[in-house]
Amino acid sequence: MARGRATLKDVAERVGVHLSTVSRVLNAKPGYVVSEEVAEKIRTAARELGYKTNPFAYSLRVNRSFTIGVLIPDLTNPVFPPIIRGIERTLAKKGYIAILADSDNDPAEEERILERLKARQTDGLILATAHRADELVADCLEEGYRVVLINRSVEAAGVSSITNDDHFGIAQAVRHLASLGHRQIAHVAGPQAISTGYQRYLAFREAMQAEGLAVDDNLIAFCDAFAEKEGRRAMAQILARSRPLSAVVAANDLLALGCYDAIEAAGRRCPEEISVTGYNDMPFADKFKPPLTTVHIPLFEMGIEAAEAMLALLDTENPEPRQVRLRPELVVRGSTARAPAGI
Amino acid sequence: MARGRATLKDVAERVGVHLSTVSRVLNAKPGYVVSEEVAEKIRTAARELGYKTNPFAYSLRVNRSFTIGVLIPDLTNPVFPPIIRGIERTLAKKGYIAILADSDNDPAEEERILERLKARQTDGLILATAHRADELVADCLEEGYRVVLINRSVEAAGVSSITNDDHFGIAQAVRHLASLGHRQIAHVAGPQAISTGYQRYLAFREAMQAEGLAVDDNLIAFCDAFAEKEGRRAMAQILARSRPLSAVVAANDLLALGCYDAIEAAGRRCPEEISVTGYNDMPFADKFKPPLTTVHIPLFEMGIEAAEAMLALLDTENPEPRQVRLRPELVVRGSTARAPAGI
């Protein structure tokens, strides 16, 4: 506070013109021509006085906040920071800022946050939290908010979204494992209420069949969240069923990390006895023990794409949803190895 | 936009009272008593119409944004997400929101971001980017902004800051190494322009002396940034000097990760030949290869403390800076081992 700054009025008085003239010059109204002399005077006065347009007044007047709400399920998941960086950078170029919020995978919190963001009059919402059948998303759309989904999609069509090709990615992982001689492959699946969890699960089944491998439901376990803890639980559950298996494809990297834990706790070794693949290629995936074989998706670029999609929505009165699907790529590291003989 | 919502006027008309009455009721003006009947009518009308106070108008009027700028040097460094979460949660309780910005360790970008945040009329600034002699911080203070520094401090006194006890932390690491029989201990130091880099370097020298160990300047190298790449470069540099060494204390975890790379590239093994310690105990530090022995600092709590310090500053007209120093704790994992014999 206290930090009172120069207003249009101040500049106007200094130069000796009407305040509306100052406004017009500073905003470079198209088709408006002042004597270049006056314009220059105004600009220098503004600079000298350190004039900055008051965002509250401006927003009140034009009824736009130039603020985009970004809702993330779990900021501590390293996949998100690069995405966020991409979003921020891109938004900043057009004078928008991102308000970041982290729901910690809690739907109730998610709803509260959404309320807060709406109360703040964000011009748009970038959501990385969407569920497959997400009422919250539907509500936002209905209320006229611009929304773009990132990494996830909802079943209802007509929403902008930036995703990756889960089927392609999982197929790569399964093919890789198959080529290494694995036949009993488990799947630690993500939450089925979330598009990525669901799609990757479907993709797993398809890919197995495509490779001519049987899918054994005893080798599949579902997680309630994309969190390490859940991955450990699910993998332990599979292991407890005592079916032969030599590999597991986890629905994301955090889950894969949980698999590492469970495998170790069971006294088995990765990759010698059990190969593991993840998904996302999150930062540090190459630093784990062992370095994780995973499906790389272009995180930073997804952020950029999301922001651009949002900007596009903001630009037009009747926005066309834009759906971008990026192609992932398997990166082979140390967590996968040839299937042990005799299994 | 379009999303026009009910205003005070709408509510007032609906109830048939003056708009100022509505305002008073909804804001629960202390000492103001309406007939409970009217108050109730107003509240239900507000609810029915979905009244939300317009933040632009409100901010314009009271000249506060209820927004705090949070400036981070590198969002992809996993130490920050927990801090940010702590900040956000705490701020949210008091109706404030955080605007997060990531400078990517670039001072120029930092300055630009600060400009943007100020232009947005943030009520305060939480900075994790401070340099030891930071003009930017001084400027902010001078301009009357409330600022709290997190994780770092500046030389000029009188700024609120939340830090950890670097000397204590480093001493723990050095003592641990010494107790394992290490005598030739290297230090991969952080940027000396940053308080943590500088203090940890000082602490390293002190701690070595306290343990009766000689510090060999050939076993010290400085990094230009707290980034893995720099850690690798610095460690490679030390290794290239071919002095005997059996351990290295890195000024933070990212640097330690870089040390891993350099050690491996040099064909040495960690921890069998060279022990490594980090600092921060960032998420996933326990998952690395090998699991990193490091100094744990309470990240989430630091975020909470920072936000509370900020809230305290915001509360009073003439704020007393608050300086909190949290106590870190060594956590021993797999990257440190007994010193090899014969060195």
Add this chain to the structure above:
DNA sequence: CTGAAAGCGCTAACAA
């Protein structure tokens, strides 16, 4: 081209 004035939605000082 430039000035005047209204008004975005709100709070607070003042009157009644």
Add this chain to the structure above:
DNA sequence: TTGTTAGCGCTTTCAG
């Protein structure tokens, strides 16, 4: 206790 009013700083319509 309640109503009236000014005004936060800005954009924009309407006159001039």
